[in-house]
């Protein structure tokens with residue numbers, strides 16, 4: 001007895017994209033949404049000289065960034081902020097973080113964050129996506 005061939009069209013194959021990188025080439029820009037937090041966590045290495053990002057840890061050369069998204073700028077009790085940041089009226093969200101991290105001195109003239117600017121748009125977006133995960 002012969003089996004009838006299945007008449008329905010096969011589902012479209014998912015298109016796979018294979019990115020080939022030259023050894024030693026610059027890392028590909030951050031694109032895949034799924035990887036953006038991981039990329040941001042990695043890029044955050046440039047911040048850890050001054051910032052911790054774990055709940056309950058004391059601030060270091062910079063304020064603890066755990067829970068920073070949604071927090072009023074300059075509001076941790078255990079950190080001596082500049083008057084400029086403390087008085088900025090900013091509540092940190094993706095847009096204000098984007099401006100501050102692109103160029104801290106331009107966003108908040110007089111801020112004591114003297115290093116750590118992230119001019120690269122993709123890298124900044126990844127770091128902000130990572131900062132957004134630093135909450136309960």
Ligand code: HEC
Nearest residue numbers: 046047050061062063073074081082085111112113115116
């Ligand atoms: C050289 C040390 C240093 C580095 C590196 C640095 N920061 Fe900062 N950061 C500071 C200091 C100091 C402040 C407090 C600024 C003020 O009071 O004006 C600050 C403040 C901040 C704030 C505001 C926090 C709050 O509680 O209002 C954010 C957000 C921030 N930094 C993010 C980052 C990120 C993300 C990086 C890495 C891309 C980074 N910083 C790198 C020193 C640093």
